[in-house]
Amino acid sequence: MKAAHPSLLSRISIAFGTFFAVLADGDLAARIQALRSGEQRREPAAPPAPPAAAARPAPPPLLAAAPDGALQLLGLLQREARFIDFIQEDVxxxxxxxxxxxxxxxHEGCRxxxxxxxxxxxxxxxPEGSRLTLPAGFDAAxxxxxxxxxxxxxxTGSLTHRGWRVRExxxxxxxxxxxxxIVAAAEVEL
Structure with a gap:
C-alpha cells in the first residue's frame, strides 16, 4: 500500500523541521544528501559493547512533568493569596x-x-532535633x-527537618x- 502524500502545510512543517535538524546533525545531513543523490548509504557499525564487568545499569529515563497541575496550583495560590503579585513585587x-x-x-491564603x-x-x-538511626535499605527518596x-x-544522626509527603x-x-x-486574568474596572 502506497503512503498518502502529506498536505502542503505538512510539507512546509517538515521542510522547516528538517532544515534545522540538518544544521544540528551532520549524520542526518549526510543521509539526506545520499538520499537526494540516489546513493545507497550503509549505516555506520554500532560501537562495540563494553565488557560485562564494566557495564553499569542504565539510569532510569527522566519523565516529563505535565504542567497542568502546577499551573492550576499557581492559579489557586494567586486567587487565594495574591502569591504572584507578592513575589513579583520589588519589596x-x-x-x-x-x-x-x-x-x-x-501566608493565610497559601495555607x-x-x-x-x-x-x-x-x-x-x-520531633526535629531527635536522634535517630537509619537502617540499611532506608528510603533515600x-x-x-x-x-x-x-x-x-x-x-545515626539528628533529624533537622521532618519532610513533607502529599497523601491526597x-x-x-x-x-x-x-x-x-492564564493564572490570573487581567482586570479592567469600568
Missing part, C-alpha cells in the same frame, strides 16, 4: 512592617490552598542524608477549554 522600598503585613495575607487541595503529612513523626556521610548504613490531592475539576496558562 526593597517597603518597610519591614509593610512586608510583614503583606506576608500575613499571603488555605494547601488545606483545601492536599492532605499533607510529615515524612518522619519524630524520602530521607536525604546530609553532613559527613561516610560508609554504609546504618547511619484534590485539585478542582476544570471546565473544557479552560486555559491554565
Amino acid at each position: 526593597a522600598a517597603y518597610g519591614d512592617a509593610d512586608i510583614g503585613a503583606a506576608a500575613r495575607v499571603v 488555605k490552598v494547601l488545606r483545601e487541595n492536599f492532605r499533607i503529612e510529615p515524612v518522619r513523626d519524630e 524520602a530521607i536525604r542524608v546530609t553532613g559527613n556521610v561516610v560508609g554504609q548504613p546504618p547511619f 490531592t484534590r485539585l478542582p475539576q476544570l471546565a473544557s477549554g479552560h486555559d491554565l496558562r
Whole structure:
C-alpha cells in the first residue's frame, strides 16, 4: 500500500523541521544528501559493547512533568493569596512592617490552598532535633542524608527537618477549554 502524500502545510512543517535538524546533525545531513543523490548509504557499525564487568545499569529515563497541575496550583495560590503579585513585587522600598503585613495575607491564603487541595503529612513523626538511626535499605527518596556521610548504613544522626509527603490531592475539576496558562486574568474596572 502506497503512503498518502502529506498536505502542503505538512510539507512546509517538515521542510522547516528538517532544515534545522540538518544544521544540528551532520549524520542526518549526510543521509539526506545520499538520499537526494540516489546513493545507497550503509549505516555506520554500532560501537562495540563494553565488557560485562564494566557495564553499569542504565539510569532510569527522566519523565516529563505535565504542567497542568502546577499551573492550576499557581492559579489557586494567586486567587487565594495574591502569591504572584507578592513575589513579583520589588519589596526593597517597603518597610519591614509593610512586608510583614503583606506576608500575613499571603501566608493565610497559601495555607488555605494547601488545606483545601492536599492532605499533607510529615515524612518522619519524630520531633526535629531527635536522634535517630537509619537502617540499611532506608528510603533515600524520602530521607536525604546530609553532613559527613561516610560508609554504609546504618547511619545515626539528628533529624533537622521532618519532610513533607502529599497523601491526597484534590485539585478542582476544570471546565473544557479552560486555559491554565492564564493564572490570573487581567482586570479592567469600568
